[in-house]
Amino acid sequence: MSYKELYQPVHLIIGEGCIREIPRHIDTFGGKKALIVTDRGLLKIGTVKMITDVLDGVGKPYAIFADVLPNPTVSICNDAKALYDREGCDYVIGIGGGSPIDVAKAVGILATNGGTVEDYNGLELSTYKSAPLIAVNTTAGTGSEVTRAFVVTDEKRKSKMLCVDSNSLAYLAINDPSMMVGMPPALTASTGMDALTHAIEAYVANSRCPFTDGIALEAIRLIGQNLEKVVENGSDMEARTNMCWAQYMGGLAFSNAGLGMVHAMAHQMGGFYGTPHGVANAILLPYVMRFNMSACPDRYRDVAQAFGFNTGDMTPEQGALAAIRFIEELKKNIGIPMLSDTEFDPKDAVILAENAMEDTGMPENPRQPTIPEVVQVFMEAYLDKR
Template identity: 60%
Template structure:
């Protein structure tokens, strides 16, 4: 018997807007917690982003330990090292500061501290029994949606695969999107993470589990990103563009956390696991080719996407609108200087392994069209050849 209700997943609290990090101490007071483990990376320490948050904690007399060894596509070894710092420091809650990688590790550490065991055993959907430690998830990129979602991704360095954990026990206690932490983000990172947000919204909108709540969020996310992503890349200090991208990425995150993703993410995870390729870049490259593949089964959905991208569709057929949306995404990636797959270490000899792994990825089940092994291989090769 199928359920006739939906459960919604979201952080307990959210703050979005300039200066909102200053409100963190009152949420810590409400938690009655003693000491935070801050999970971040050396880059964010170096540019002073972590200091902006620790200044707020210092002024409020809130103690913390810092673990800053998160790397892109973080591995189980990184999670283990962060967990050891948490235990040694006797920390009882976690503050993640970063884009997807630090927030993914922050979630994993909180889950392990309460549930024990190895992070590998939690791959899949809702594999834990208890909520993780309270998590304050401070986003510094406008892309991954990690501060809002019940998902995290950890790389299994032995198998060279990315493990996706979908677990409502890792949802943040407090999610923060403060544009002041994003003003210094370099153009290439703004572009890649922005394309990740657009991919979240488009996959959430066309996936099998989409429903009116996620539809509304996804379409508005696409509209806002198409309006402001280029400006955020070109004028990093533009607060309005950065704020629009905060909303776009938050809504896209909320959309896919409640509906699902699809083939773009299933395939992009393999490029990340195999070649350490930045997640947003892999998504941006694959997105138009997967849209082409999916459009056969949900053309009307792509017409709606074309409309919110600002394409004038009134004199177009559904096919033309859908194709125009696909061309728009290709053109956007080009304008944002997303590098081609051929320059990122992709080797056509690996395509069968990559495709087999993509067919095993948790994200695939929600894709609107079921691909064969040959379909996936063709999409990788079309993206590689830029067809």
């Protein structure tokens, strides 16, 4: 008898102004002092203040750790945990895109389980539920606020650790589009492509199920209709709200179905060069889809249908190519760079490919590559001068 276990945060709230619901939820677990985990940029532009105003309004104390950087490292997690202890905090509020929320998850797990982040590199390695975590998303999105995964860079190995742990699930996940209005177009573009990659990888992942299929396809449809609009006009609240839903569903889809080769390769670019996660995914997505096409052309044809193509008369291969071309066009329209525009160096391709084979996303990919095949996909992306 086979069965499927599904994961999601305890509470999820979505919609403009929903950050006002945070204090009510803090009272349900009796939180006394929060550690807010965020980054300098969000502090500077006033995004963090939107949350501290809500906490100040009801007299809830907090300390702020704002030293999270993109592709956060083990030492950043340790610094945040040290502040949590020094300030006598008993719950965590992560405010940001993937990086601050990932660090907040690490702090929550370390608070109740002890040890170091490296101890949780892998699948379900903690014993106890994290300290209560409120995950406030400011991008759309990494999906980190709804997933049981957090990614931390091992600065010594220059590699990314993917910690997949249901004890790290948020107590409360918040997606308020008013928190996202300040996102610059390039960040809107790359995080939106990350969300699209989540949905597409989940839709073809080996551990997919009817639940993840349904939300993945709807996420793809919403991204196809709204990403360009919101990159063009960041104040389009309808498009922002639709992207919130899409990233929410993409996050839930991959958290329950798994990822694939795009993320397995992109994680290595993040660890090696610090390439922003969404940019690396966006660059690699169509090349990996071409590699995977022979294993799941009918599934990729469904993706084309979700993008709005009339696929009734298309063979699975024609449909898959339509989906890939749509993504290539979308990338161009929203200003995603080519691989040759990044710090990627072809002489690193073998080590990147070797590390990608170890990534927990790889076993979910519908076609299992060899190391030379991963190298080849990197090189196809690198040599493509379109």
